[in-house]
Amino acid sequence: MSDMKKNNIDVAFFSDPSTIHLMTGYLSEPHERILAFMIFKDATPILFTPALEIEDAKATVSNIQVESYLDTQNPWEIIQTLIISKGILHSNWAIEKQHLTVQKLEALQEFFPRGCFTFDYSPFMANLRISKSADEIEKMKKAGYWADEAIKIGALALHAGVSELEIVAEIEYQLKKRGISQMSFDTMVLFGDNAANPHGTPGERKLKTNEFVLFDLGVVYEGYTSDVTRTLFFGDAPSEQQEKVYNLVLNAHDAAMAKATLDMSASNLDGIARNIIADQGYGTYFNHRLGHGLGQSVHEFPSIMEGNEMPLVKNMCFSIEPGIYIPNEVGVRIEDCGYLDEHGFHSFTFFPTHLTAYTDFMKS
Numbered sequence: 001m002s003d004m005k006k007n008n009i010d011v012a013f014f015s016d017p018s019t020i021h022l023m024t025g026y027l028s029e030p031h032e033r034i035l036a037f038m039i040f041k042d043a044t045p046i047l048f049t050p051a052l053e054i055e056d057a058k059a060t061v062s063n064i065q066v067e068s069y070l071d072t073q074n075p076w077e078i079i080q081t082l083i084i085s086k087g088i089l090h091s092n093w094a095i096e097k098q099h100l101t102v103q104k105l106e107a108l109q110e111f112f113p114r115g116c117f118t119f120d121y122s123p124f125m126a127n128l129r130i131s132k133s134a135d136e137i138e139k140m141k142k143a144g145y146w147a148d149e150a151i152k153i154g155a156l157a158l159h160a161g162v163s164e165l166e167i168v169a170e171i172e173y174q175l176k177k178r179g180i181s182q183m184s185f186d187t188m189v190l191f192g193d194n195a196a197n198p199h200g201t202p203g204e205r206k207l208k209t210n211e212f213v214l215f216d217l218g219v220v221y222e223g224y225t226s227d228v229t230r231t232l233f234f235g236d237a238p239s240e241q242q243e244k245v246y247n248l249v250l251n252a253h254d255a256a257m258a259k260a261t262l263d264m265s266a267s268n269l270d271g272i273a274r275n276i277i278a279d280q281g282y283g284t285y286f287n288h289r290l291g292h293g294l295g296q297s298v299h300e301f302p303s304i305m306e307g308n309e310m311p312l313v314k315n316m317c318f319s320i321e322p323g324i325y326i327p328n329e330v331g332v333r334i335e336d337c338g339y340l341d342e343h344g345f346h347s348f349t350f351f352p353t354h355l356t357a358y359t360d361f362m363k364s
């Protein structure tokens with residue numbers, strides 16, 4: 001890492017699996033076990049894994065020393081031995097404060113009582129992830145393709161009387177049958193007034209005709225995520241309120257997609273969508289940021305929100321997802337994720353967004 005010398009860091013200790021994936025190519029979720037990648041100023045880096053993963057790790061990485069521990073061993077004691085063998089004693093550490101738990105930090109401090117653990121690599125890693133490579137964007141396009149497929153599966157399964165959870169089950173079952181092993185977050189399917197809670201939970205609620213169905217979902221494809229929201233109108237007779245709210249969200253969504261450009265601030269992009277909604281008097285019902293970065297994680301730095309003056313840069317991947325939520329009445333959100341370049345915003349998802357998208361899809 002270029003700035004280790006500048007910041008006088010002896011050990012850069014990475015614990016976030018997505019960081020380790022980015023830096024070594026090795027992708028693994030260790031759960032309660034210890035997975036770490038350690039970089040030193042003048043020595044070969046170490047990838048430290050649970051023993052049951054060492055063969056996978058060795059087969060994946062190159063020019064990295066791979067070490068492991070058994071469940072019956074103390075991983076921190078082994079890390080201590082490894083680091084002392086590199087000739088590092090009174091060390092200055094960089095850690096990922098956003099990821100490393102207090103418990104793990106205390107374990108490190110116990111074995112390195114004279115270590116200094118103040119330097120935080122989390123902001124650096126967040127910055128490193130902002131612009132995606134062509135290869136990463138290709139994976140995200142594929143993740144987007146499967147998110148569109150998921151919406152189609154969900155749309156085909158809708159019928160009056162079906163429950164939200166039945167639709168969730170159908171989507172995930174069909175995707176798994178087609179080789180997608182992991183969703184990027186718990187699939188959200190919400191009917192009617194349930195969709196008025198932006199972070200609602202699918203349950204036994206049954207679908208009625210002339211209600212909205214909000215799908216918010218995504219998949220993980222080769223370590224990269226997708227995230228899409230469609231609010232489909234199930235029926236053919238939307239109320240005046242349903243039509244008005246829907247088209248307002250759609251206008252805000254389309255305007256932000258069309259006007260996103262390089263070097264514009266995140267705050268300005270948020271404002272483009274927010275002003276459209278606020279001008280019609282619905283500003284208080286759009287109670288979240290316009291969007292978020294995504295990549296290896298479904299929510300990454302930065303937030304596309306008011307007050308974030310950070311400029312949008314080439315190959316940044318983020319969501320545009322305005323919504324209006326009128327409690328106990330109606331909820332509409334339309335979300336696409338994509339990447340930005342000199343030609344504008346390129347969505348990873350393409351399921352149609354007009355109010356009659358569901359009926360048109362069923363006719364086709």
Ligand SMILES: [Mn+2]
Binds near residue numbers: 227319
């Ligand atoms: Mn999202």
